[in-house]
Amino acid sequence: MKPEKELLESIWESSREHLSPESADIDLVQLDNQLSSIFTSGSSYFFIIGFDDMQLKHVSPSVRNVLGMDPEQMALQDILDRIHPEDFEFVTHAEKAAFDLIFARIPIEKRKNYKVSYCFRCKTADGSYQLFNHQAMILAADSAGRLIKSLCVHTSIEHLTAQNNHRISLIGMSEEPSFLNLDVFQVNQPKAISGPNFSEREIEIIRLMSRGMTSRDIAEVLCIAPNTVKNHRKNILNKSGCKNAGELITRCITDGLL
Incomplete structure (x- = not known):
C-alpha cells in the first residue's frame, strides 16, 4: 500500500x-x-x-x-x-x-x-x-x-x-x-456559516434550473407564476454573485450546496 x-x-x-x-x-x-x-x-x-x-x-x-x-x-x-x-x-x-x-x-x-x-x-x-x-x-x-x-x-x-x-x-x-x-485546514476555527443563504424555495428552483428547465417549466412544476420564478432567479444570482445560471450551478455543486 x-x-x-x-x-x-x-x-x-x-x-x-x-x-x-x-x-x-x-x-x-x-x-x-x-x-x-x-x-x-x-x-x-x-x-x-x-x-x-x-x-x-x-x-x-x-x-x-x-x-x-x-x-x-x-x-x-x-x-x-x-x-x-x-x-x-x-x-x-x-x-x-x-x-x-x-x-x-x-x-x-x-x-x-x-x-x-x-x-x-x-x-x-x-x-x-x-x-x-x-x-x-x-x-x-x-x-x-x-x-x-x-x-x-x-x-x-x-x-x-x-x-x-x-x-x-x-x-x-x-x-x-x-x-x-x-478550508480543510481551518474547520476548527469558530467561523460563521459561509456562502449565500438560500431559502428552501430558492434551492428548489436552483435544482430545477440545474436540469435545464426554463422559468416557464419551473413555474408549472411549482405551480407558481413565471414572473415569480424570474424574480427568484434574479434574487438567487444577486445572492450568489454569479453572472449566469451556468456559473451558479457549477458553484453550487462544487461548494456542496446541491
Whole structure:
C-alpha cells in the first residue's frame, strides 16, 4: 500500500472513537429517502460502507458504467486505488475535517440531517481522470452517536468544471444550518456559516434550473407564476454573485450546496 493510502487509513483509525463496532440492517425506505436528498448532475454511483469492518455493504450497478468495475466484487480499496495521486493529501485532510465538523459541531440527534461534500479526481472506466463530487451522509449510528453505516455518492462533474476548489462543505438538510466552502485546514476555527443563504424555495428552483428547465417549466412544476420564478432567479444570482445560471450551478455543486 502506498504511503498516501496509509495516511488516509490512519485518519480513519485515529477517528475510531467515532466509529461503532456494531452492525445494522438498512431500511430500504430510509435509503430511498436518503438518496432523494442527494443531488446528482452527471454519471454517478453510490455505495454503503460499514464502519465495523470498513467493508462495502452495497454498491450500485451503475459503477459498471462509471468505473468499469463489478459491483459484487468491488472493495473500498478499489476506490482508493482510483483516486488521483495528487489528490490523496487533500482527500485525507477532507476526511479528517469531516469527522471534526460532524462530531465537534453537530449534536448527536441532528447528525443524520447533514451530508458532507467535497471533490476529487477519480480514474474512470475509459482510463481518464474526471472530477467527482463526493457526498456522504449517516445511515445508522449507535446510542453513543458513533457511526455504523454511511451512504456515499460519487458524481462526475467534469462536464461542469475540471477545477477542484479544494474545500469541504457540511450541508444541513431539514432546515439545519450549513457550513459551506471551508478550508480543510481551518474547520476548527469558530467561523460563521459561509456562502449565500438560500431559502428552501430558492434551492428548489436552483435544482430545477440545474436540469435545464426554463422559468416557464419551473413555474408549472411549482405551480407558481413565471414572473415569480424570474424574480427568484434574479434574487438567487444577486445572492450568489454569479453572472449566469451556468456559473451558479457549477458553484453550487462544487461548494456542496446541491
